[in-house]
Amino acid sequence: AQKVTQAQTEISVVEKEDVTLDCVYETRDTTYYLFWYKQPPSGELVFLIRRNSFDEQNEISGRYSWNFQKSTSSFNFTITASQVVDSAVYFCALSRGGTSYGKLTFGQGTILTVHP
């Protein structure tokens, strides 16, 4: 069975601080995909990134960066110089390869609050 754990239920930071959201996953598959979604206060789910299990390169997109480490089964998300607009619930998710790709197993979510 697959499982995603986001141990940090809530994080509170002050604007311009860096913050890292942790994500640990469990799977027996060799091919799998990892995702991060953002859910702002308005409620919609916004896709941030997808990573496949064969690509361990870290990725940076503006103030966002992701650290994928298969050795520790982790896919952590860092926001550099946080802003108030980053306040949201962030979900890490995992899916299998093949025809089961469509089913996402989500973590519990981390509520990030960025104070001005």
Place this chain on the structure above:
Amino acid sequence: EAQVTQNPRYLITVTGKKLTVTCSQNMNHEYMSWYRQDPGLGLRQIYYSMNVEVTDKGDVPEGYKVSRKEKRNFPLILESPSPNQTSLYFCASSLSVRGTDTQYFGPGTRLTVL
């Protein structure tokens, strides 16, 4: 504009009164699914559909039905809603199930069953 739409966005109903939440996508996607979001549990898949007339259960299908008669629509049916189905529901779609496909989520439907 490419999008997944859901209706209604908000619904308050009473136990036992049948309801349908509609989901429609305009991207000619093959794969569609329903999730429910509950505090502390993240999102869990209810049902999914690989294509027209092909549906299957997700992790929490009890109390729900779906149908896929047209490619663009994937309604979620609660024939006899109960209070434990109070939740935030999301419809999602993707072109197929290839690893390069992104899942797009609808705006969500907040359902309260009294």
